[in-house]
Amino acid sequence: MTLPDMHSAEAIPDTARAEIELLLQSGDLFRYTAAADAPVSLLEAEFAQMMGSRYALAVSSCSAALFLSLLALDLPQNAKVLIPGFTFAAVPSAVIHANYTPVLCEVGENYRIDMADFAAKLPGVDAVIISHMRGHTSDMDAIMQLCDAANVPVIEDAAHSLGTLWHDRKIGTIGKIGCFSFQSYKMVNAGEGGILITDDADLVARAIIMSGAYEHNWKKHPGIADACARWQNKLPLYNLRLNNLSAVLVRAQLAELPRRVADGLRNHDYVAAKLNAAPQIDVPAPLPPETR
Numbered sequence: 001m002t003l004p005d006m007h008s009a010e011a012i013p014d015t016a017r018a019e020i021e022l023l024l025q026s027g028d029l030f031r032y033t034a035a036a037d038a039p040v041s042l043l044e045a046e047f048a049q050m051m052g053s054r055y056a057l058a059v060s061s062c063s064a065a066l067f068l069s070l071l072a073l074d075l076p077q078n079a080k081v082l083i084p085g086f087t088f089a090a091v092p093s094a095v096i097h098a099n100y101t102p103v104l105c106e107v108g109e110n111y112r113i114d115m116a117d118f119a120a121k122l123p124g125v126d127a128v129i130i131s132h133m134r135g136h137t138s139d140m141d142a143i144m145q146l147c148d149a150a151n152v153p154v155i156e157d158a159a160h161s162l163g164t165l166w167h168d169r170k171i172g173t174i175g176k177i178g179c180f181s182f183q184s185y186k187m188v189n190a191g192e193g194g195i196l197i198t199d200d201a202d203l204v205a206r207a208i209i210m211s212g213a214y215e216h217n218w219k220k221h222p223g224i225a226d227a228c229a230r231w232q233n234k235l236p237l238y239n240l241r242l243n244n245l246s247a248v249l250v251r252a253q254l255a256e257l258p259r260r261v262a263d264g265l266r267n268h269d270y271v272a273a274k275l276n277a278a279p280q281i282d283v284p285a286p287l288p289p290e291t292r
């Protein structure tokens with residue numbers, strides 16, 4: 001039996017070719033050169049619309065999106081950030097990079113947040129990051145209830161969960177900010193890249209400026225000028241922008257997402273059923289509100 005190749009990425013759709021050719025000819029790779037409609041700006045508009053969010057900011061990685069999200073929340077110095085014990089190194093790293101302290105929360109045997117440990121550790125933290133680990137979504141109802149009551153902001157790390165639903169709500173739109181990755185192992189592959197989404201104008205304005213919208217480049221982000229003007233010259237710039245070529249690659253793949261989600265779920269469920277037939281292995285089922 002020949003096994004399918006499970007390690008290669010899918011080809012980038014042909015629809016990207018004409019735009020890539022234009023970029024090669026023009027050399028216009030920097031997101032802020034064109035007065036309007038740069039591929040990065042178009043990606044932000046399309047992604048926000050696809051997710052039903054007010055704002056999107058495309059950046060160089062999901063790690064950058066997490067780092068900027070933490071800084072944009074304007075947390076106190078020495079803030080503590082509650083993160084799951086089952087996550088990826090980028091998450092505690094983003095907390096350290098922002099000069100805050102990660103606090104680890106236990107996860108259960110089903111790889112999801114242990115809610116008793118979460119409730120015990122929530123008092124005393126200033127923010128929460130939840131990592132949605134490839135179809136192991138934690139109980140977002142219980143998490144949001146506790147965090148809303150304690151007035152603690154939630155960042156959703158949906159690096160590889162683009163397309164997952166919770167009660168028919170898109171993962172990444174439940175907390176205050178959602179972060180996604182365009183690195184090659186994720187649902188959409190630009191080699192590297194990331195994006196954050198939020199409905200909060202001041203939050204995204206701060207993230208836009210810190211991502212590197214220096215001087216008056218933030219004016220090229222539509223619908224957010226007042227909030228950006230409030231933060232002008234008050235924040236450091238970390239230059240974590242996405243470039244136009246990456247945005248072209250991402251935009252060409254967004255239409256593929258529903259098919260990729262369906263393929264991924266079918267393959268997952270097929271393999272999970274085979275593994276679960278072995279008594280030594282348990283692939284946990286989704287929680288009832290989750291469509292992974």
Ligand SMILES: Cc1ncc(COP(=O)(O)O)c(C=O)c1O
Binds near residue numbers: 063087180182
């Ligand atoms: C759960 C999780 N969060 C964040 C990231 C960081 O994404 P990026 O590589 O785009 O920085 C990853 C990357 O694999 C991840 O798996």
